Amino acid sequence: MAAALLGWVQRVYSEFKPPVATKNNGALRMGILGAANIAPMALITPAKSHPDVVVAAVAARDFKRATAFAKKHGIPVVHKTYDDLINDPAIDSIYNPLPNGLHYEWTLKALRAGKHVLLEKPSVSNAEEARSLFLHPILQGPNAPVLLEAFHYRFHPLWSTVLNLFAKEDVEEVTAISSLFAGMFPKDDIRFVYKLSGGTLMDFGTYDVSTLRSIFGEEPVSVKSVAYRPAPLDPQCDEAIVAEYEFSGGRAGKIDADLQAKGGYPLAALTKNLPSFRNMLPKVEIKLKPKVEKVDGGLEKTTRKEIIVWNFMAPHLYHRVDIITKTQLKNPQDGKVVKENKGVEYIKEYKWPEEQARKKGEEWWTTYRYMLEEFVNRVKNREGSGIWVEPEDSIRQMEMIDATYKKAGLPLRPTNHTLEVSK
Ligand SMILES: NC(=O)C1=CN([C@@H]2O[C@H](COP(=O)(O)OP(=O)(O)OC[C@H]3O[C@@H](n4cnc5c(N)ncnc54)[C@H](OP(=O)(O)O)[C@@H]3O)[C@@H](O)[C@H]2O)C=CC1
């Protein structure tokens, strides 16, 4: 127990204070659009341990704020405007963590300036923008810049391990749940502003949608139902959302996302507004189709398997996979159950397993660090882990989000006025 705790402390310490790599000649020189809250975790810290990444510049709407941010994080150059950053010839790649509603415009500007772009999720505001951006001629051809939607969780070895636990066609039902206690984000946070393409479905919900698509390996046939709780200051934004989808063969997918979770305690009338810490570990539950087989003695054996992935979103901090197998032996003549059994196996995967040792990684690499590795590999034409978020994937992701908003009776998130013709 003590050893496990020490191991956890050491790993998490290195995630926040990674060893600093000596930078190679030709390292990517990345610039950050905005002094964004997520930038230290998603780029600045991971870049420290990457020999081929230098965070070289930042720009913010307020120069003073940008300067303070640069000083705090050791970023040498501060630009007065986002345009200045994008047009800086000493920068070759841009990290775009602006509010969702600004993703399309500034990513396209950066691509036009010849920069590679690591773009925060959700990639853009809606499917129309996604088609316009990801099918843009600027991304075609041998020397096209690299564009990646930063679905970081997919790059961590845990996700590949999870996907290897079953055949996609054996999946019967998937439920993805993600929740944050009320008060973590203020009511006027960018996540709850419609004109900035806010909404919980665009935030935590986008992970849930992405996990369903990844596990089923296909798009839903339909959105069966949606219920949402409107954000108090901007009711066109969902503060919480629950949706049910039908996948091929009548299989079910469910998402349940809440960015202001409250209540669930005894004495509901008194406690209903207290922040709720239920479901603090985002999780995905995967039920496989039951397997029925004849066994010795003319009995029928039914095996049911359920896989629960705890903390799929930030597995580097902590995660656990529970593989629950239930078997039942039945006499088919009279339907009597002869024997039942339940077994649970636990899995964790902080690093690529031995047999995949050619893939790079360390136990303390965060999802963001694994993702940065692949971003650099793609820019530098190196063989990587093989994990990538393809343009088609980013488009389909926004289509499922749009379909969910439509079913909810909410407007699609607004299309940028600079939109170029969609294909
Ligand atoms: N991958 C992950 O784990 C996470 C991803 N994200 C994603 O990153 C993006 C940013 O999230 P987060 O860092 O939490 O956001 P912030 O609230 O920190 O906003 C990011 C930047 O957006 C600009 N900005 C803020 N408000 C406005 C506004 N009202 N109008 C125009 N620009 C504004 C600011 O730029 P400036 O500094 O120039 O003023 C700010 O620095 C989102 O797309 C979000 O989905 C967020 C959290 C985690």
Ligand SMILES: O=C1OC[C@@H](O)[C@H](O)[C@H]1O
């Ligand atoms: O991507 C994200 O992950 C962490 C959350 O806190 C945040 O809301 C979201 O944008």
